[in-house]
Amino acid sequence: xxxxxxxxxxxxxxxxxxxxxxxxxxxxxxxxxxxxxxxxxxxxxxxxxxxxxxxxxxxxxxxxxxxxxxxxxxxxxxxxxxxxxxxxxxxxxxxxxxxxxxxxxxxxxxxxxxxxxxxxxxxxxxxxxxxxxxxxxxxxxxxxxxxxxxxxxxxxxxxxxxxxxxxxxxxxxxxx
Amino acid sequence: xxxxxxxxxxxxxxxxxxxxxxxxxxxxxxxxxxxxxxxxxxxxxxxxxxxxxxxxxxxxxxxxxxxxxxxxxxxxxxxxxxxxxxxxxxxxxxxxxxxxxxxxxxxxxxxxxxxxxxxxxxxxxxxxxxxxxxxxxxxxxxxxxxxxxxxxxxxxxxxxxxxxxxxxxxxxxxxxxxxxxxxxxxxxxxxxxxxxxxxxxxxxxxxxxxxxxxxxxxxxxxxxxxxxxxxxxxxxxxxxxxxxxxxxxxxxxxxxxxxxxxxxxxxxxxxxxxxxxxxxxxxxxxxxxxxxxxxxxxxxxxxxxxxxxxxxxxxxxxxx
Numbered sequence: 481x482x483x484x485x486x487x488x489x490x491x492x493x494x495x496x497x498x499x500x501x502x503x504x505x506x507x508x509x510x511x512x513x514x515x516x517x518x519x520x521x522x523x524x525x526x527x528x529x530x531x532x533x534x535x536x537x538x539x540x541x542x543x544x545x546x547x548x549x550x551x552x553x554x555x556x557x558x559x560x561x562x563x564x565x566x567x568x569x570x571x572x573x574x575x576x577x578x579x580x581x582x583x584x585x586x587x588x589x590x591x592x593x594x595x596x597x598x599x600x601x602x603x604x605x606x607x608x609x610x611x612x613x614x615x616x617x618x619x620x621x622x623x624x625x626x627x628x629x630x631x632x633x634x635x636x637x638x639x640x641x642x643x644x645x646x647x648x649x650x651x652x653x654x655x656x
Numbered sequence: 657x658x659x660x661x662x663x664x665x666x667x668x669x670x671x672x673x674x675x676x677x678x679x680x681x682x683x684x685x686x687x688x689x690x691x692x693x694x695x696x697x698x699x700x701x702x703x704x705x706x707x708x709x710x711x712x713x714x715x716x717x718x719x720x721x722x723x724x725x726x727x728x729x730x731x732x733x734x735x736x737x738x739x740x741x742x743x744x745x746x747x748x749x750x751x752x753x754x755x756x757x758x759x760x761x762x763x764x765x766x767x768x769x770x771x772x773x774x775x776x777x778x779x780x781x782x783x784x785x786x787x788x789x790x791x792x793x794x795x796x797x798x799x800x801x802x803x804x805x806x807x808x809x810x811x812x813x814x815x816x817x818x819x820x821x822x823x824x825x826x827x828x829x830x831x832x833x834x835x836x837x838x839x840x841x842x843x844x845x846x847x848x849x850x851x852x853x854x855x856x857x858x859x860x861x862x863x864x865x866x867x868x869x870x871x872x873x874x875x876x877x878x879x880x881x882x883x884x885x886x887x888x889x890x891x892x893x894x895x896x897x898x899x900x901x902x903x904x905x906x907x908x909x910x911x912x913x914x915x916x917x918x919x920x921x922x923x924x925x926x927x928x929x930x931x932x933x934x935x936x937x938x939x940x941x942x943x944x945x946x947x948x949x950x951x952x953x954x955x956x957x958x959x960x961x962x963x964x965x966x967x968x969x970x971x972x973x974x975x976x
Contacts, residue, residue, distance in 0.1 A: 547685060550697035550727075550957075560658040561958050564685040600694040 487613070487631060487639070488652040496612065496628040497525070501532035503626045504610060508577045510537050512605065516544040518582040518594055519565040524643040525612055526581035542570035546580075551593035567597070574602035579626075583641040585611040588622035613652060615639050661958050664776035664783040667792030668833040676834055680802050682954035683947070689726055690949055700727035700960055705761040706754050709786070710736040710747075713765055715921055715945065716786050716796070720763050723952035729761075729960075747771060751779050761960065764788070769826075782959045790826055795955060796920055797830030799948040801838065803940050804875055806947070807916050812839035817869045819903065820879035820928050821850040821890075827920045828879060832858050845869035846879075846901060849890045866901050870911050877918040878903050881928045894927050904930040914938050921945070 488496060504513075510533065517526030523545045530541040547565035549555070580594055591609060598607060610626035615633040631654060633639065638655045642648075659678045661671075668676065689697055705724050709717055717733070724731045734754075745753075751762060761782040764772050769789030776783035787793040805811050816835050822828045822844050835842045836859050844855055845863040856862060863869040869876070881897060891897050908915055917929075917939045925931045934941060 550689075550699040555699055556702070556960075560660050561682075561961055564682060564957075566685055567688055596698075600696070601692060 483656045485654040485656075486651065487629060487654055488650075490650040493612075493650045493652065497528055498532055500610060500612070500626050500628050501529050501536065504529065504579055504608075505533055505537060507625060508579060508606070508608060510539045510541070512575065512577045514542045514544060514570060514573060514576045514578050514604075516546050516569065516578055516580050516594075516598070518580060518590060519545060519547040519549075519567075521641050521643055521646065522546075522580075522582040524645045525583060526579075527645075529581060529610070544569040544573075546594055546597055548590055548593035548597055551597045553589060553593065569601055572602060573598065573604050576604045578604040578607045579610050580607060581610050583612050583643075584639045585609070585614045585622075585624050585627075586617050586639075588618045588620035591622050592620050612641060613639050660961070661955075663959070664772070664785075665794055665955055665959060666773045666776060666783070666785045668794050668797055668830050668837065669792065671833075671837070673837045673839075676798070676801070676837060679798055679951065679954050679958065680805060682958060683798075683802055683950040686950040686953040686957070687947070689953065690722075690946070695726050696728055697726065698728045699957055700724070700729035703727075703729045703760040703960055704758065705729045705731050705763065705956070706759050707731060707733045707786075708750070708754075708762055708764045709734065710764070710766045710771075711787070713786070715948075716765065716793075719945070719948040720784075720786060720795075720952050722949050723956055726949070727953055727956055729956070732759075747775060748778050751775055751781075755779050755781055761956070784955060784959065787826055790824055790829070792830045792833075793826040794830050794834075795948070795952055796827050797834040798955070799944055799951040800827075800831055800877060800918060800920070801834050802947045802951055803918065803944045804840075804916070806943065807940055808874065811835065813841070814874045815841045815843065815872055816875040816877060817843035817845055817863065817873040818877050818879060819845045819866065819869060820901065821881055821885060822846055822855065822879065823850045823852050823890075824882060824885070825879050831877060832860055836860075843869055843872060847891060847897075850885070866903070866907060867910070870903075870907055870915065873911075873915055874913065875916040875918060876903060877920070878929045880920060880922065881924055883924070894924075898927050898930075902926075902928060902930060903933050905932045905936065908933060908938075916940055918944060 515526040515530045517523035530543050533541050547567045549562050549564045608625040611624045612628040614624055614627045614630045640653045640655055642651050644650050659674050759781055763784045763786050765786040766788050769791035771788045772785035818828045832842050842860040843863050844860050919941045
């Protein structure tokens with residue numbers, strides 16, 4: 481039986497996201513700010529963060545989504561082909577202040593792929609990384625700028641993020 | 657369970673509806689790649705693909721080549737004329753020699769029905785059929801299916817009629833397999849001399865007159881009339897063909913609903929299709945061309961799958 485530890489429940493997740501939204505504004509301002517979610521759950525989190533920023537700052541934040549499957553470094557090694565999701569960026573990203581949003585930061589390979597993919601769309605003024613959970617275990621020199629919660633984990637463990645839009649509830653579990 | 661396509665794409669006849677849907681769904685995100693400022697993703701980096709064309713082709717070859725290049729594969733084109741093929745080398749020898757140069761995939765067009773399947777059984781590389789004789793042209797049918805799905809939001813329950821030279825058409829055969837597997841009603845319409853005997857056994861309805869087909873159909877897929885058919889006596893003359901079978905605005909006006917017009921190209925304007933129809937508001941002929949690149953990218957991506965032993969190693973390494 482796997483053991484499950486609740487890292488965040490719905491109210492805690494709401495508080496965490498609200499703190500992250502504030503940290504994004506503090507770091508990047510809202511001028512030229514674009515939030516880009518990494519498929520899948522990063523997209524929903526980016527939506528939420530954008531709404532929070534729009535409400536507190538009374539601005540409109542352009543949103544994008546990125547599917548990094550075709551940029552994975554293990555694409556020729558994995559078995560059946562993973563499904564490719566939608567990629568759409570809001571207009572021109574050259575000169576923008578892009579914030580990449582993902583649910584969990586682990587090895588850093590997803591972020592590496594996302595940076596390569598973004599570079600093929602243009603040259604943003606700055607790219608920052610914002611994640612709900614940083615679980616350590618990096619295999620590349622990549623760090624997040626805005627982190628919801630840090631968790632120490634081992635290789636046999638899994639961080640499961642659920643969001644209301646896709647899973648019907650907001651919570652984050654550590655599964656051993 | 658994950659769906660896989662296997663090693664080769666030879667035809668739609670032996671594919672499951674789930675496999676066909678997997679290709680169509682995978683093609684969706686690839687459409688967007690062709691709209692990017694840099695129309696290239698690294699998915700097939702390091703893969704070598706040979707386009708082996710024993711028959712002339714412009715559109716299909718270019719479409720495959722764009723698909724390959726936009727996935728970052730390295731490509732080589734081999735045409736039958738001016739190569740060792742014209743010196744009498746057999747198909748298998750040609751392919752084995754290419755394979756000895758460490759290629760990963762072969763896209764083949766050949767005049768003989770069954771050539772692609774024959775090759776697929778004899779070489780390790782993935783083989784994609786780009787048209788073999790009168791047998792199948794699977795990527796054309798897949799792009800037709802994608803275009804129909806885009807336009808109508810579904811395929812199931814639609815009435816799609818193939819018009820013209822069904823007898824010699826691999827496009828028609830692949831379309832019939834794909835459409836029926838996805839639940840469309842398929843009609844065929846054209847001169848008796850250009851209809852295969854027993855076509856109804858494939859589960860299609862034969863319409864002896866174009867007017868009846870137009871009254872019935874939601875979609876007309878107008879097949880190219882090969883001009884050499886006239887010389888061989890299948891039809892009396894091009895002018896007569898146009899008069900009796902041509903898809904014209906006057907005929908379409910009598911339809912109770914707007915009919916989506918498709919053509920696999922290249923068109924004979926004023927023979928099987930009137931220019932005003934080909935360029936009309938319900939024509940999706942250029943959408944077919946656009947979708948062709950996306951569908952071929954999807955097929956290449958899905959077939960160029962990974963090596964399972966590396967996948968296991970990656971899993972043991974505890975990747976995300």
